[in-house]
Amino acid sequence: MPMPRYTTQFLLSAMAPAQFPAPTVTEIAFLGRSNVGKSSLLNALAGEKAAKVSSTPGRTRAINFFALRDPRGSEKLRFADLPGYGYAKISKSISAEWPKFIEPYLAERGTLKLCVCLVDANVPPQARDAQLLDWLRSVDREFAVVATKIDRLSGNQRVRNLASLREGLKVEHLLPVSAKTGFGIKELWSRMEEL
Ligand code: GDP
Numbered sequence: 431m432p433m434p435r436y437t438t439q440f441l442l443s444a445m446a447p448a449q450f451p452a453p454t455v456t457e458i459a460f461l462g463r464s465n466v467g468k469s470s471l472l473n474a475l476a477g478e479k480a481a482k483v484s485s486t487p488g489r490t491r492a493i494n495f496f497a498l499r500d501p502r503g504s505e506k507l508r509f510a511d512l513p514g515y516g517y518a519k520i521s522k523s524i525s526a527e528w529p530k531f532i533e534p535y536l537a538e539r540g541t542l543k544l545c546v547c548l549v550d551a552n553v554p555p556q557a558r559d560a561q562l563l564d565w566l567r568s569v570d571r572e573f574a575v576v577a578t579k580i581d582r583l584s585g586n587q588r589v590r591n592l593a594s595l596r597e598g599l600k601v602e603h604l605l606p607v608s609a610k611t612g613f614g615i616k617e618l619w620s621r622m623e624e625l
Pocket of ligand 1: 462463464465466467468469470471514578579580581582607608609610611
């Protein structure tokens with residue numbers, strides 16, 4: 431369920447800073463380990479097109495940029511979907527690419543106002559996620575941590591897992607979401623619209 435007043439348009443895939451689109455609108459970056467539910471969340475936020483483009487062969491290792499336009503066609507917001515990290519074989523080559531264009535994007539992009547960092551609510555805190563958050567803190571980048579697939583947990587497990595994630599990742603607030611049921615999507619939109 432995308433916010434009805436926006437339509438999503440794929441802008442471009444970038445694998446080098448020279449390919450980034452001109453920094454003209456507020457950007458929100460989406461980060462997370464492979465399989466965390468990033469495509470599903472993007473689908474819930476921005477529509478099927480966004481999730482589909484990002485999973486196209488050749489684009490999974492790029493930063494994929496999407497324009498969110500109002501009914502008059504003017505670009506209001508931009509999503510930057512970053513490559514999934516930290517899973518099996520592919521992670522090595524992806525980490526090699528971080529210094530080339532992902533770190534420069536995250537550290538230097540002036541129009542980047544928020545990093546939405548996804549963690550799986552069903553999985554204990556992961557070192558790679560904690561490292562990423564520490565790194566974002568070190569470059570003074572604002573972030574929001576979203577706990578995905580919350581629909582899979584019962585009430586008690588939810589409370590327990592969210593507490594353990596908050597502690598392991600050293601964050602005060604976690605936003606639980608489910609792309610499947612839509613839980614938390616409105617709250618995530620509110621957080622993004624504060625920008
Ligand atoms: P990505 O690799 O981070 O883009 O992850 P995907 O969006 O492809 O999701 C990975 C797997 O988790 C798929 O099998 C999805 O169906 C499942 N998944 C994603 N979001 C949810 C959710 O909110 N609830 C549940 N139950 N499963 C989810």
